[in-house]
Amino acid sequence: MIRKNYLLMFTLTLLVFAGQASAQQLSLKHIPGDGRTEGVVLGQGTEIVVEVFQTGLTQSVNAIQITFDFDLSLVTLAAPAGWLQTGADTVTLLSVTAAPVPVSARFSFMTNVDVTGREFSISLKSITLDVVEITPSAVVSFNSVLPPLHLDTEIESPAQNNNALTLPKKRLGDTIVFQLFVPDAAGQDIRAFEFELALQGKRLSNYISSNVSGSWLTSVESSGNLSLSLSSVPHSVPSSGYLGQVDLEVTGALTEADTLMVTRASVAGASGTQPLDVSSAELSFGFLCPGDFDKNGMVNIPDFLLFVKVFGTSSGDATFNALMDMDGNGA
Known part of the structure; x- marks a missing residue:
């Protein structure tokens, strides 16, 4: 028994x-x-x-x-x-x-x-x-062919990918603003997006705060890198591939010698998690001449033509471009 x-x-x-x-x-x-x-x-x-x-x-x-x-x-x-x-x-x-x-x-x-x-x-x-x-x-x-992640510092509404990767030098109290795009994800339903930021050759946490505006969840890695994640109900990525905007608070001076880079990124959808190619997802800091709207180091006719296209617009207009609002008055 x-x-x-x-x-x-x-x-x-x-x-x-x-x-x-x-x-x-x-x-x-x-x-x-x-x-x-x-x-x-x-x-x-x-x-x-x-x-x-x-x-x-x-x-x-x-x-x-x-x-x-x-x-x-x-x-x-x-x-x-x-x-x-x-x-x-x-x-x-x-x-x-x-x-x-x-x-x-x-x-x-x-x-x-x-x-x-x-x-x-x-x-x-x-x-x-x-x-x-x-x-x-x-x-x-x-080593599969991965969808590329693009960064853009030319903030527009609605968001469009201009692939602008240069920012002015930053000092304590300044902000870094950029938008993220994955063109290959356009039309797909995603549930989450995450990526990790690093400052080449330096400990990022000594220069950038982990307090990020918006719905981003953040954590500081042991290396000092900053991990950001965004989770939501499934939503369809627009035709531009726009995923979100990041506003960072600067706590230490950043110069032309510095590079802010994404070291890893992925999007998650119904079919699983897809790593992204981040090889081009880097931002540099340096001198920007006032009026150098195409960021080629010169102020010339192409810059003037870009300015004319948005002249007379104000914040909230579809074609408004904050980069060309040179006195920051919103118009």
Whole structure:
């Protein structure tokens, strides 16, 4: 009788565990190094850090075995501290006493050959929790052609991408204002957008405040970089690809020697999260001649023609351009 009761309890526990496992959600995310772009890997001997996230599983287990699916000729898996390397594509975590399944864990891969410009992927093939095997569908792809993120300092309403990437030098108390565009996302429904800002060669948090106006959620990374995210109900991106505007408060002087850069960015929609190409998402600071509306370092006829096109407009007009409001009176 005791044995039957034990077997019944074990079977019920297994069924509950299997039910939790089937309700579990698993995802993979590439964690790029400083100054690197998410989803982009270059060279040979380059470390790739991939993080596994799980939600929905609260069961405690004695063993976790993860098998990845990837091209063994391109990359090599290395077991993290505390894990056993139980195969070229498999790592195992053992515990004497049952412990909760971690919410996330990071795993390192090393490129065996030069993968610059070469498309490849790493996916989860299977995860075994004690005796229950899960077959997930999580995958992270590398070196795919990514939609580009554009910045624009020429603020307009409605927003249009002018690809203006230069700002005047900044001092304490000034503001930095720019708009963000992803033209390839036009017409798509997105649910979230996030990106990380860095100041090349400097700790950004010493020069720019984390207090950002609007609905942005912000956090300061250990590196001093600023992460911003915007979540909302699904909305359709306009034809311009406009995603939002950022107003930053300057807490330290910024000169022509400084570059404000986006180090990573992604948009999330119904089909998942899409990393963005941020290679051109940089702002520089320098001297701007009054009247140099096309920012080519000269004031000439093209600048005059640009000014004539908006002459007589005021704040709130569709064609109003604040860059040409030289005395700042709104007209």
